[in-house]
Amino acid sequence: MRFRRPGAAPAADDAADPARGIELRGVGHRYGERVVLDGIDLTLTEARVGVVGANGSGKSTLARLLNGLVVPTEGRVLVDGLDTRTQVRAVRRRVGFVFQDPDAQIVHPTVAEDVAYGLENQGVPPGERAARVAEVLARYGLAGHADHPAHLLSGGQKQLLAIAGVLVMRPARVVFDEPTTLLDLINARRVADVIAGLEQQVVVVTHQLDLLDGFDRVLVVDGGRVVEDAAPGPAVAAYRALMALR
């Protein structure tokens, strides 16, 4: 069991410098003998960053590095100057993460209770919690479903619920790993619009290239390396050319 003084977490945050963004320094990662990422040096400060690449190229591993779900076996990842290896809690408060499958992210039986979960973890008092939950549910069109069982929502509504559960915690940055893969065109559009409207810095891993319209920067990952790093137009062209060679 861990013992922690109430003041400990904010003290760590004081050292943070938001201007530094997300930094990867000589990052490599291996699962056992298998090298999944290698020699990655990046500084991500743009508001909209996309990541594309073939299946198994290492995109999800890269995304998981950004909030400390995966700690690199080589090098360091810093968020606002905070190391994901030593200050993982402070990092996770700053970087929200939305996964592909909403069913795995919704942990409470009803909609409002699930959105409140992260706030409970942060120790937000019940009154403020209820207000913030209501506000987020309204923003994502789920206000009428607050007390509904989560399993009765549609796929699109589930993904919006998963997003609401992350955004209610007000992270400064949000990482999305294939947020629209399981959705039909209409729901994918809705989620894309939600992502486009966020004031936070956003990193999106996706196979749906139109999601990257208007992005500031797109990384192409191949065989565990970043092989292209450019604006969406040239990056997507390079990705298509790369795939055409296979």
Place this chain on the structure above:
Amino acid sequence: MTLALYVPGAGVVHRLPAAVKLLALVVLAVALFALPSVAAAGAALAGVVAVGLLVARLPVAVLARQARAVVWWLGALLAVHALTTDLRTGAHVALRLLTLVLAAAVVTATTRVSEMVRVVEALCTPLRLVGVRPARVGLAVAMALRFIPVLVERADRIRAAQAARGGSARGVRALRTTVAPLLVQVLQMAHDVSEALDARGADDDPSPRHRPQEAP
């Protein structure tokens, strides 16, 4: 998938604290067994149905669904007692069971899971002495309720996929061919869920309710 779940409402029964409702359930159970009269059990059943439909204003379907779920049990109890003791005892036992099932349905339908979980956590507080974190127990209860329908849906999907490829879903073989892939999915999902919990600060626990006792 029919789990008796919360039915939104603003009446007296909905507003009663969860602990009171759960206590009332316990008192009812004890009373039903302490008062060995069919009339008392019948009155209790009428009372529970009246509270559920008239006071809490639950839809009839909510109670009917729960009653239907135990109807075979009730029939079996009646039959066993009719054969071994007498029909009257059988009716009494069945009446008691039905009353308790419906009372439990009224409580779950008028109480949010989160309130129920709070009570479970409070009851678990003494277990802190042996290192149990009540908040974790509460989360486990909530997650069990959340994932039962998910698992049922996944199992249905596996059966449908097998049927689509000509597999027949019958007997022990079908059980085996469904359980193995389901287990694989469950393990994968358990991993995904644990990542999602981490990402949402499951380890943060800063509130007094969650925080373990400070070291001296």
